Amino acid sequence: MFRSIPRVYANIKISITANNLLSRNLILRGNFFRSISYSSRNNNGRYSRIRTNIIEKRELMFNNICKRNLTESPDLEVEVQSKPISVSVTPTKVIINWPDDQTSKFHNVWLRDHCKCDKCFHKVTKQRLVDTFKIPEDLESTSVFPEPNGIKIEWSDGHTSYFRWTWLRRHSYDPQFVDTEPFLHKKTLWNARIKDHPPTVKYEDVMGSKEGLSNWLLNIDQYGFCFVDGVPPKVRETEELAKRISFIRETHYGGFWDFTPNLEHGDTAYTSLALKAHTDNTYFTDPSGLQMFHLIEFNGTGGSSLLVDGFWAARRLKMTFPEAHRTLSTIRIPAHSAGDHGILIEPTPNAYPILNYDPLTNELYQIRYNNDDRSTLNHLTSNEVEAFYDALRKWNNILIDKENEYWVNLEPGRVLIFNNWRILHGRAEFTGHRRLIGAYLNWDDYRSKLKTSHLSSKEIDEMI
Numbered sequence: 001m002f003r004s005i006p007r008v009y010a011n012i013k014i015s016i017t018a019n020n021l022l023s024r025n026l027i028l029r030g031n032f033f034r035s036i037s038y039s040s041r042n043n044n045g046r047y048s049r050i051r052t053n054i055i056e057k058r059e060l061m062f063n064n065i066c067k068r069n070l071t072e073s074p075d076l077e078v079e080v081q082s083k084p085i086s087v088s089v090t091p092t093k094v095i096i097n098w099p100d101d102q103t104s105k106f107h108n109v110w111l112r113d114h115c116k117c118d119k120c121f122h123k124v125t126k127q128r129l130v131d132t133f134k135i136p137e138d139l140e141s142t143s144v145f146p147e148p149n150g151i152k153i154e155w156s157d158g159h160t161s162y163f164r165w166t167w168l169r170r171h172s173y174d175p176q177f178v179d180t181e182p183f184l185h186k187k188t189l190w191n192a193r194i195k196d197h198p199p200t201v202k203y204e205d206v207m208g209s210k211e212g213l214s215n216w217l218l219n220i221d222q223y224g225f226c227f228v229d230g231v232p233p234k235v236r237e238t239e240e241l242a243k244r245i246s247f248i249r250e251t252h253y254g255g256f257w258d259f260t261p262n263l264e265h266g267d268t269a270y271t272s273l274a275l276k277a278h279t280d281n282t283y284f285t286d287p288s289g290l291q292m293f294h295l296i297e298f299n300g301t302g303g304s305s306l307l308v309d310g311f312w313a314a315r316r317l318k319m320t321f322p323e324a325h326r327t328l329s330t331i332r333i334p335a336h337s338a339g340d341h342g343i344l345i346e347p348t349p350n351a352y353p354i355l356n357y358d359p360l361t362n363e364l365y366q367i368r369y370n371n372d373d374r375s376t377l378n379h380l381t382s383n384e385v386e387a388f389y390d391a392l393r394k395w396n397n398i399l400i401d402k403e404n405e406y407w408v409n410l411e412p413g414r415v416l417i418f419n420n421w422r423i424l425h426g427r428a429e430f431t432g433h434r435r436l437i438g439a440y441l442n443w444d445d446y447r448s449k450l451k452t453s454h455l456s457s458k459e460i461d462e463m464i
Helices: 018-024 062-069 108-113 165-170 192-196 203-208 210-223 235-243 310-320 322-330 382-399 443-452 457-463
Strands: 003-017 027-029 035-041 047-053 059-061 075-089 093-097 103-107 141-146 150-155 160-164 200-202 225-229 257-259 275-278 290-302 305-309 355-357 364-367 406-408 414-419 423-427 430-441
Touching (some): 093 108, 103 165, 108 150, 160 165, 192 406, 200 203, 203 210, 203 225, 203 235, 210 225, 210 414, 235 290, 235 430, 310 322, 310 364, 310 382, 310 423, 322 355, 322 382, 414 423, 430 443
Parallel strands (some): 200 225
Antiparallel strands (some): 003 075, 027 059, 035 047, 035 075, 225 414, 275 423, 290 414, 305 406, 305 423, 355 364
């Protein structure tokens, strides 16, 4: 049985992407719209705000308002003022009807379990204090009070909770809304033509300001790699640059590494041989997220570095050979590292697909591919063996297509950092002395720095 609650006018922000505007043809209906403002980010990362007044309009199509800025503004933050939100309740749920005609349904137990009051949530540690197992199974809402910025709910167990509209909108699960982070651009996939305008930042900007650091992190997120120019060709300064993001990851290769082709470790990277496009650490359960290279000494020939956008290659494979794409997204491939004495590293569980998709969003998030580190394929059926080798050939043909290969000569003073979960890298054979320094960084630590460099404490609270 429903109980209706009087409607309340509230000011909330709904973040949506330009692509969603075009694909969903989003329509906001009703004559209750008084004004709409939206902010768009230009190429310099700054926001400009435009206000459009609406008087007695029955429906408004955002496409018409925002069309002129869609190409420059991949993300739009839309603020609709004086908008009514209606709330109704059942014995087990609280139902919120949003002004854009969307409806969110929240279970009572879920709301009570996610209460953010001081008794239920520690404001400093950001950890829950509520005892989930003491929440009554027959919990009901006894009173509901919508307010301009949120909703207060009194429960049958005597507790009172308060939730901000923005928090409820972000964390709606029935239905789930697209979780957009307004400071992030949509991923830019690329091929060999990226050589004309590779993403590049200056060392003094990254080290000298929060804005410079943020721009660097955003480039890595958007393109999968970024150059840093003007870095002193020394170990200490390069290591400090890496630590601008996070601590350096220790592996069986050490921490911050400094190597020449001397086979110090049992890996072909420590030779002068050519390396085909690959990602590192396929033998780890959690491969390193970022990898940094700085060539500080070179006296010889060859040795050009190769970059391939794995997300672009995966899209090409899916478009041209969907069955091969399905094979590489489902068949698990074992890997190992055993070149050093006393080392046998294998992932747990034993194998992962080459192409890994988020089961919730169906978005590609990780490439795990190094044909040299692949272990024995003794777990496949007869049909899977044939399908795998056919798919692998098609994948390889895309990777070695000259249209997809970005070759670049590294040099002292120019650091390359890239997303090891997305960008495949390689190297041409070389002669002479070549000294490369660099480091691995964890994926989660990079993502943490990316978010905290753009979000306020209040915005972080909205996310958790």
